[in-house]
Amino acid sequence: MNKFRLVLSLFLALASILAPICVHAQEPPGEKPLAAQVKDWQALLDRYEKTLAKGDLDDDRLVEIRTELASLRLEARSAADLAQPLVQATRDELAALGPPPGEVEPPEAAGIAAKRKAISERLANMEGSLKEADLVITRADGLTERLQALRRSRFTERVLTRGPSPLSPSVWRKGVQEMAEAATALRQDFAAWLAGDGTAANLRQMRWQLPLAVLTAVLIAWPLRLWFVRRFGYVELTAEPSYGQRLRTALVTGVIRTLIPSAAVLALYLGFTAGNLVSDRIQAIAEPLAAMLAMFFFVVAFCRAALAPGEPLWRLVALGDHSAKVIARIVTAMTAVFAIDAVVNVWGERFEWSVELMALHNFVTGLSIALLLLVILRRRIWESEAGAARWPGLRYALTLLVYAIPIAALPGYVVLSRLLAIQLVLSIGLYVLVTVLAKIGDEFVNHTLSENAIVGRHLRSNLEISSDGIDTLNFWLTGLVRLSVGLAGILALLVLWGAGGSDLNAWLYEAVFGFKIGNITVSLADLAFGLLLFGGMLVLTRFVQRTLEHRILPRTRIDPGLQHSIRTAVGYLGFTLALLTLISAAGFDLSQLAIIAGALSVGIGLGLQNVVNNFVSGLILLAERPIKVGDWIVVGETQGYVKKISVRATEVLTFDSASVFIPNSELIAHPVTNRTYADKVGRIVIPVSFTYGTDARKACETLMQVAAAHPRVLRQPGPFVFFKEFGPSSMNFEVIAFVADVDTMKSVTSELCIEIDAACRRDGLSMPYPQRDVHLDFDQEQLARLLARLGAPQLSPVAPGALPSDGA
Template identity: 35%
Template sequence: MVRAARLLPTLAVFILLLTLAIQPSHAQQLNDIRQTLADRSGSLNEIDDDLAKQPLTDKLAGQIRDQVERTLDDLNGVKDDIRRLLAPVRTQLAAMGPAPEEGQPAETGQVARERDRLNERAAELEGLLRQGDTIQARAEVVLRQLSLERSATVAAELLQRGPSPLSLEVWRKGLQEASAIASELAHRPVLWWQAARPAVVGWKPYLTVLLALIITLALGALIRHRLKARYGQRSDIETPSYPRAVMAAAIVGLTDSLIPAASAYVLLLLLHQTGLVPDESAPLARGIAMAIIFYSIVGQCARAVLAPQKPQWAIVPLDADRARKAGFHTKLLVAWLSLGTAIWIATEPFRPASAEVSMLFALLGNGITAFFLLPFLGNWLWKQEKPSESGEGENPGTSHLPLLRLFIILAVAAIPLSALFGYANLSYQIASGVVLTAILIGGLLLARTMSNAFVNAIFAPAGKGGWISNQLEITENGSQSIGFWFGLLIDFGLLLLGLPLLLLVWGVPETVIAYGAAEFMQGFTVGGMTFQPVSLFWAVVIFALALIAFRFLRKLLNQRVLSRTRLDVGARHSISAALGYVGFFIALMLAVATMGLDLSNIAIIAGALSVGIGFGLQNVVNNFVSGLLLLIERPIKVGDWIVVGGYEGTVKRISVRSTELETFDRAEVIVPNSELVSAPVVNWTHKTRIVRVTIPVGVAYGSDTRLVEKLLLDCAKDHPDVLSYPAPFVVFMAFGDSSLDFQLRVYARDTNYFITVTSDLHFAIDKAFRENNVEIPFPQRDLHVKNPERVVEVLRNGSKKQSEIPPQGSDD
């Protein structure tokens, strides 16, 4: 033990020296930082040279963008290292305080030298940090310049005018070259077969391809049958719910397109792997396979969504006739687009073609595309129901449809017209933009519908099959609120996904989209705080997950812990509510931490808002604080019978702003918490639930008062809900005007039995008095008339006049 104790200092010194040896010195770290900054500056110089020497193509723009983004990542890392080295230096300088001014005592030599050393190091690090900022700004300028130049290049290509198809010479040259291309394409299958004959390659590759194709078809057919039989558009279901119809459309679209698309892909892959496709025939094979895949996926999904043969399963607001018509024209359009896709991929070796061929392809191909798009602009698809005079049948969400239709008509008309005037690239862009936009919007709407249906299904109210709502005790209003916010989050996510794709479809260069996305991801600054979209998204997700976790923990606490204690309902509710508030606060802090906000800035903003809160929201804050006081002091609790402000009832819920009171007429009264704290409140069940019931009774004069007392006590003692202690008793209250007034005072064991005990005692007293001949008198009044003769005379005259009136129906 002594020897080990002696070795401890030596071991500590060894570990310290080893740590110092492993860690790089300050000078070495600075040299590495300078070298990295120099390398990144050199990379930007090389990029400037590349941009000056060669034209900016898509490939070059992508390479430069990747290189600049790597440079920015390296710069961010270097700047973080500089800040990490600069932080302790600034801390030491702050601890030393400001340097002494003239006339003040000078610092000691050691302190002055240490201050100079720290200031020199801080200046050096701050200079490197500014150098990194300069290089970063230069890199951002390169990205911006790259984006602008690429946008200008694309715009110039779109507006580049070629030969007009109105010239006969263009048709002659174009048709001649197109005939040569078509002849070469027609000869490709022959060359393909000659290059892949069995005598040359043997039968093994063919057997491999055939076996793989059979396995793919068998597995696809099995999966299709199983899924459609259970989740598909079944004929035996006449009125499916909308979530069920959405799921069935997804299953049918997926399974019907799975077999041909997967088979085409597997066949193409195996043909390449086995060498059965020569290089010169590869574009033709790839074009045929992509055409099959495109037709299968788009056509079958459109058919599943429209459901023309089973209109009850349609998820779009079209009747059966319009759905069948839309399905027919969609099938024609998709077939032509599939054929065009095959031709475009197969003619890849012949590009770039002459201007005359490109113009003819643009005019004929895009003109046929516009022709197949025309039926979708007819009134049969865009007609709306006429609203009635009362306003029924009017859908405010369809007011934009005429404007959208007009925009599509102009776009479709521009497809052949732009080609006719010589703008082939513009014609291609408009045609592909219209078609791909329709496919993109349809896919996003289908994804949105499926996502909302899924959210509404899992967060359905507890009484309607919602398992999560049942587990977390979420009310119907809560389920609707959760569905709304999740739907909003889904829409935001689909918007972020669809907007770049939409820009890409309409020819916006990838460089421009990437630059815009990078700028968007950097976020926006408000009051010195930077909000980034990704951080906001994760903050919302973490906040929601934390709330759900605390909600589940709160339910476990109520069911597994508090329910087994001897605490009353109000105490259990207070503990549960406190856990809910703590959970909300923790979830909020986690969300703030995820966004990376500086809490000092939040404190400043909160201080500025406190003035506005003091004037404009003082009632809200007052109610909130009062709610906390009610939960802590518990003058009232859930289940209490209270009387406040002229309202009487049972406390059902205490929230942070108000308390929900249910009257005995089943009316809900929302009482602000501040009124429960500041105003007098009668709480019948604050300390105990025992309540006194008072029954007033009057008996006739001459009744046996002791018998009355005995009968009243017997009625009280016979009731099961009347306590024996405190014992019931009878009070002889007064000699009334018409009766002898008594009061029966009993104690019911619970306030819930107040009404029933009162009613039961009334019945019992009435029965006992009848059996013992005890009379309950009516009120008695003595009337004194001052002039009885005059009253008699008036009555006689009135009777006489009444007898002189002829009876109804007489001839007089």
């Protein structure tokens, strides 16, 4: 296989996978019975076995048989998959009749017995056909393994076969002589072509048109190219460009630098061939030359766009100026070597060059690639800015492989040398391509989810996805893109190292449409379809929730807490249905959920009981609604407003603006005070004290007037004042008032206290200070010193046991 057609081969492999699928999708079911198809497949396999038994097949015939076997295997697998539902339907019909009667039971009706017999026979035939289809697949796998073993042995023999050594002088003599003969023959063909009557007439006809057209194309294309580079290329910025800007600029400049010279080469080639100016032999030389020139322009343009030798700010890789310039030159030279190698190989096949000449060509090509790789693997190029060498182990391994290229060619293993050189460079190029595609995918996802993009704005506004949700979605989407690019790179690497399209057919079909792990069949296609349905149902659930929240529920008289419960219940229901849809679409039998639930019950009993307890408690809270969003609750020492009731816990926002997460089971198992359960009416209690001697009736009237005059105090139930008690040093009263909204209790309490203070001052009602008796225990000497310091007269001594007089 031509390695330069890697991408084309990959697309052809994918197309060959999709083709039988489309055919089967369009085929009406039951057009040909499975038993008849099995007979055709068995006959075809018998013919393949006889063909392989002869042993005189060339490589092209082996590849052809391998492709036909892969197609046959895919067809058998697809037909068996299509027949499975019919077999299951027949089993269901038989099960609907129930078990046959036992020996001691009365016989069943003749019609039922006849139907049971017919269904049983049909089921047996269908199951037999399925088993024969599995046998066909097994035989096809065996023949494929034989073919693969034969191809591997031939490939190994061809690679390890020792040919003419490039060190032999006879090889050089014959090769140089053949090259001289080929050049002479080409010159003679060119001279004969020029001397022909038709050529002379065509040249005279296009003597002015073709040069003028080429000159006009150059005069138009070159300024256009410069304008595009200046307009979309390395423009001057005030700040350092982001990686996305650098990537977009590299892609634009790479496309511009590729299209214009490639278009010029294509125009020249089409101009000569369309005008019948070249012979068939010269066209056989010009055609691969034009194709390789276009490839050369493509690789060099994008390499220089990514490395940006003269523009370090726009460089996509962390390399210094010297390293970027050296790598750009090496890649340019290596691309030229590959282009020349491809052209020479095509010429050698078409003109049947000798083995010696091709050996010399392969040796020179491998040696050139090895020298260029040794230059690019130097330590100085891969040093970081701190001077440390990057990836030393990888560089040493690649260096050993590079040295093996000329070493293998010198004794005559030229094919092995060429294989190492070509595959090594193409594998490195494929790695670079996959890395660039992954970066492009990351930038595309980031741009799509940004606030400036339509999708990003829709996700933020319509679906109300937060910034954290956007970051999570960005992470998973970029991971999915990288996984897809990585898998495509692996497939391309398999093609690069010799895997054919038929091999990829079989592998991809097994991976996508079902492979067995024990007794379980895993289908990536069903799983992807299930995930798609799961995501779609989640989006639909989110849309229904938003519609209920913003359009339907606000127009009803349902309180906000019940609205939140309805919205949450819809979310739980939608998630449950989406999960069941995913399980069903992925191919799992829902009847097995009982077994899964039984297995999970062990884990629940061991470590998940708290989680399940909180989940069930959350459902009870949403159903019975002892608390709801917006309620003012008191749980132990925590009080605040219910902000959210989730699956595991309830979020309570305290008056200090702190969020407290209380497990749902705590709200079910322990007492909870809900201050706004029935309504939001709140009761205010203000204690007020007056000094003894105050007129109690006047005090009650003053307090009642203040409470009744406040505009936010309810009239029904109205305020009232209690004479509560005679305290140790005051007469204690209580003012009780009600407000419509419990959230206004603190502000109304403050305003009432201010008004009560002003009214008491106005009416001469005094509020006492607490009275305290202080007893000082001093002896006579301490008391005398204290009085002397205070300048008070001394007290007369008192006899022990006597009481002081009143004047003392």
